[in-house]
Amino acid sequence: MTQIVEHPALDAARDGIKKALEEAGYKDGDNLVFQSESAQGNPATAAQIAQKYVGENPTVIVPIATPSAQAVVAATQDIPVVFTAVTDPLGAQLIKNLEHPGGNVTGISDLSPLADHLNLIKEIVPTVKKIGVPFNPGEANGAALLAALQEMAPEWKVEIVEAPASKSADVQAAAQSLVGKVDVIYVPTDNTIVSALEAVIQVGIDNKIPVFSGDTDSVVRGAIASVGFDYFEIGRQTGAVIVRVLKGEKPGDIAVKNATGTDLFVNTKSASAMGVTVPAAVLSRAKKVIN
Known part of the structure; x- marks a missing residue:
């Protein structure tokens, strides 16, 4: 293996x-x-x-x-x-x-069930217009997910803002580059980004930008929510x-x-730290709530 x-x-x-x-x-x-x-x-x-x-x-x-x-x-x-x-x-x-x-x-x-993720983001942050996506251009899965999100964006009336990071040491700078440009950050199942997730979470907390993820393990680590x-x-x-x-x-x-x-995972502690309140309807569906 x-x-x-x-x-x-x-x-x-x-x-x-x-x-x-x-x-x-x-x-x-x-x-x-x-x-x-x-x-x-x-x-x-x-x-x-x-x-x-x-x-x-x-x-x-x-x-x-x-x-x-x-x-x-x-x-x-x-x-x-x-x-x-x-x-x-x-x-x-x-x-x-x-x-x-x-x-x-x-x-x-x-x-990833991307439609579920976009629906979840809009349910928790209804005013979202721009979604920042850190990804590794050299990782085929991250690039594929980014392309899929860009294709879906018009239907969900959102704009996808890219933030490339070729290695884990670049992830914090990539997340920081989104400050002032996006309403939320979405971390796809891109292994480079997920391996340095805490750097993205910290940028979200410091700048009150909600961070969502493509996998539920990342919710346990500090993202607000995911269906994964x-x-x-x-x-x-x-x-x-x-x-x-x-x-x-x-x-x-x-x-x-x-x-x-x-499964739907929600982290209410992170949501509070990033300046959003998770609706009761979302919490009622969650398999796991971290608070």
Whole structure:
């Protein structure tokens, strides 16, 4: 297993995979050798991990998040690959067909429910006109989500304001560049931005700009609200696919599925710190309220 960076959502996916394997009878140290490495946000390191794993010829390689998946798919056309937490597997050129991936690759997509996110933002901040979106232009999933938001913006009568950050050290400056230009900040499931989320949250608090997120783990860390997946469950869904491969199915014959199950998380403490009040109707729907 190789993941582009360590943050709560991706770590939860990794843990969910391990749990699903254990439940299927594959136990680390018993009948399974389980290796896991993080590229610490560096695509070049992700490529090195992929090459190393290919040299060890494992039964399956499991990349978590788009940059790691791209590195692994580029490194092998023979070893089975089951990716997870990939926003747009077609756009990232991991596969050519969702129903019939072909070759040695399949997996689970975590494409964000963007319409739900825009509805939630407008419900909590009805006056919103401009939404700032920090993203890494070099991360295919972040770029795909930004493009989708820009396409949807006219229907929701909002303007999307970009704030590029190519590495985690640039995230605070990217968030700061939005001050005075936007009504809210939306953090997509872009691993570079999420890995430095606290910097965005602080900018939101200091300047009374509400910060929303594309994943619920980020709400626990300080974003105001999100409708998102339980990444531990995404891991379990991915683990079920890995088990099918371990039992002999070809990855290319297994359809790529979107993750299922979404929850509403709300952080009222952060909302107060950022100058907004979460409506009772939103709170009543929340699976989890952090206060």
